[in-house]
Amino acid sequence: MSQKPPPKQFVKTPINGAKSVILVSSAKGGVGKSTLAINLAFSLQNLGLKIGILDADVYGPSLPKLINLNEKPKSEDGKAMIPLEKYGAQCMSMGFLVDEQTPMIWRGPMVISAIKTMTQKVLWKDRDVIIIDMPPGTGDTQLTFAQEVKVDGAIIVSTPQDLALMDVKRGIQMFDKTGIKILGLIDNMSFFKGDDGKEYKIFGEGGVEKTAKEFNKEFLGHLPIHQDLRSSADKGDPLTHSNPEHEVSKLFLNIAKKIKLNLN
Numbered sequence: 145m146s147q148k149p150p151p152k153q154f155v156k157t158p159i160n161g162a163k164s165v166i167l168v169s170s171a172k173g174g175v176g177k178s179t180l181a182i183n184l185a186f187s188l189q190n191l192g193l194k195i196g197i198l199d200a201d202v203y204g205p206s207l208p209k210l211i212n213l214n215e216k217p218k219s220e221d222g223k224a225m226i227p228l229e230k231y232g233a234q235c236m237s238m239g240f241l242v243d244e245q246t247p248m249i250w251r252g253p254m255v256i257s258a259i260k261t262m263t264q265k266v267l268w269k270d271r272d273v274i275i276i277d278m279p280p281g282t283g284d285t286q287l288t289f290a291q292e293v294k295v296d297g298a299i300i301v302s303t304p305q306d307l308a309l310m311d312v313k314r315g316i317q318m319f320d321k322t323g324i325k326i327l328g329l330i331d332n333m334s335f336f337k338g339d340d341g342k343e344y345k346i347f348g349e350g351g352v353e354k355t356a357k358e359f360n361k362e363f364l365g366h367l368p369i370h371q372d373l374r375s376s377a378d379k380g381d382p383l384t385h386s387n388p389e390h391e392v393s394k395l396f397l398n399i400a401k402k403i404k405l406n407l408n
């Protein structure tokens with residue numbers, strides 16, 4: 145009887161200088177992944193952890209804008225880069241290396257090489273956790289992390305809209321297939337609280353929770369649509385950093401506490 149060949153074993157390189165590495169992912173763009181990645185990172189900092197933030201969206205980096213940082217990282221030996229530091233977080237993004245207006249017209253191998261550089265040639269130092277803001281989709285970046293980088297888990301962000309959930313299901317299956325543990329799902333833009341105190345479910349209701357149940361994953365929590373979350377992002381000072389007592393920052397903190405339980 146012929147036997148199935150054993151699954152290919154990939155050699156996964158750890159990110160030096162970090163005890164834990166967590167991916168924040170969404171299969172669909174525009175659901176708030178970058179906003180959540182950065183606010184969760186600072187919530188983990190509020191819990192006493194030393195954080196790093198790696199913006200892995202090579203084509204559309206948003207970290208420089210989200211933390212109002214636009215310097216070129218330095219290198220002492222011309223090989224490894226020193227991450228930039230802002231609000232106590234070590235940060236790296238392709239956006240620090242190229243001009244804001246320059247489009248990245250790159251083929252897959254160049255993206256793979258950029259991800260390897262940002263994970264292996266950056267001198268992250270003394271971090272409890274690095275949060276990685278992933279690009280949307282299930283492409284080269286996702287595959288590079290799945291096959292070549294040692295990560296401890298992934299968080300999936302979605303809005304409760306059917307259109308977004310369809311892609312989330314694809315995202316869940318990709319992580320399951322590539323052996324990356326899904327720490328849980330977050331429902332972003334769950335509701336909008338009007339001046340009348342009522343909660344309006346603009347993108348529908350319950351879809352992310354239902355998907356989590358369907359795939360036997362943890363549901364980490366709901367986050368509302370809130371103007372302060374958007375305006376703090378535009379100002380370059382994330383809400384959970386600028387105002388940790390804000391009602392939305394408290395919701396982030398509850399989610400961060402659950403994530404912290406999974407860290408090394």
Ligand code: ADP
Pocket residue numbers: 170172173174175176177178179180206332333367368369370371373374375377
């Ligand atoms: P993605 O990384 O998934 O493409 P972003 O984090 O860039 O999404 O968010 C898309 C837009 O929606 C941004 O303008 C962001 O400020 C805004 N946004 C995201 N989540 C919220 C929220 N919960 N409340 C208000 N605005 C939000």
